[in-house]
Amino acid sequence: MAIKLLLHTIAFYMKGFTLSRNSFLWHGVPEWRNKLAHGDFLWQSRERSKIICSYRCLQHKSCVSFFYQSSTQYCQGHSSVFLHLSDASSKDSSETVYFKIACKGGPSYIYDRGANTCYSVKEKRGSWFTAQSYCNSENSWLLDLSDDQISSQLMTKFNDHRDPYFAYFWFWIGLTIQSDGRFIWRHSQQPLNGSVYWLPGQPDNATGNQNCVYMRNHGGKFLWDDIDCMTDFIEFICQSDVV
Known part of the structure; x- marks a missing residue:
């Protein structure tokens, strides 16, 4: 059992290594802090950390941004990029941070x-x-x-x-x-x-x-x-x- 768990752990981190080689880095968008979009989401789930939430987004072929709420471990993936609050309906959601794939051109760029x-x-x-x-x-x-x-x-x-x-x-x-x-x-x-x-x-x-x-x-x-x-x-x- 211990060996099986170790192999799963190694496999998980090797996948993470492969993804990091593809230069997928995330940019937090301050304007969306403590907000949560209700429309156009791909999934809603509970994940142990922001890293796992981001990993799930990278695994989904349509996901380019996600919300993660540390207090509730809430993860929400999106196929859209929200540049302004007016782009989607939202509500106050404590400790929520919005992330999108970072572009060299800056936060106004869409991946x-x-x-x-x-x-x-x-x-x-x-x-x-x-x-x-x-x-x-x-x-x-x-x-x-x-x-x-x-x-x-x-x-x-x-x-x-x-x-x-x-x-x-x-x-x-x-x-x-x-x-x-x-x-x-x-x-x-x-x-x-x-x-x-x-x-x-x-x-x-x-x-x-x-x-x-x-x-x-x-x-x-x-x-x-x-x-x-x-x-x-x-x-x-x-x-x-x-x-």
């Missing part, structure tokens, strides 16, 4: 489990260069969709965005054209090898100076278009690594 990357939609406008500079100031970069999994996951998420006004904005992405006429992702330096996301008839370089790419909603889906990099009324999406 996407399927894409294994972080992103943040910025409600700011400026040229492509202004957008890139802002992202760099947060240890991030303009959205890079060179990886097929990231591209598919995030484009689907943007198309399913719950904010009805989201579809009416334009967003810079990190795709630009080089002097040889090829499109390249600035962060990864990967060339664009065709895409299903271009708007019909695009890119066309209509003015002869359309060297940057943005995306906008067209027929219910976000698609790409080329435009002058100095256009200054476009918002942008930054991307960062997990801590």
Whole structure:
């Protein structure tokens, strides 16, 4: 019996070691301290510690945040990230702390489990260069969709965005054209090898100076278009690594 218990203990910590190698670290969100979301949860359970609660979240393919209440050992996992109290209904809940996977870009970034990357939609406008500079100031970069999994996951998420006004904005992405006429992702330096996301008839370089790419909603889906990099009324999406 003692040997069996020892083997279970070793197995548990080895799983924890494997997860730590994947750089999953948790960021406590102060605004949510002593609050508890009631909607959009994946499960509710009793767990012996925050570490075990976080481990359960990591084991669930859709979980990206959790609440843990030390006084009652209450654990609640979520598929959403709550950035503001207005994002979900809540009530006072003593000794409750809210955690989400930490992103290098900071607490405003959302971790996407399927894409294994972080992103943040910025409600700011400026040229492509202004957008890139802002992202760099947060240890991030303009959205890079060179990886097929990231591209598919995030484009689907943007198309399913719950904010009805989201579809009416334009967003810079990190795709630009080089002097040889090829499109390249600035962060990864990967060339664009065709895409299903271009708007019909695009890119066309209509003015002869359309060297940057943005995306906008067209027929219910976000698609790409080329435009002058100095256009200054476009918002942008930054991307960062997990801590």
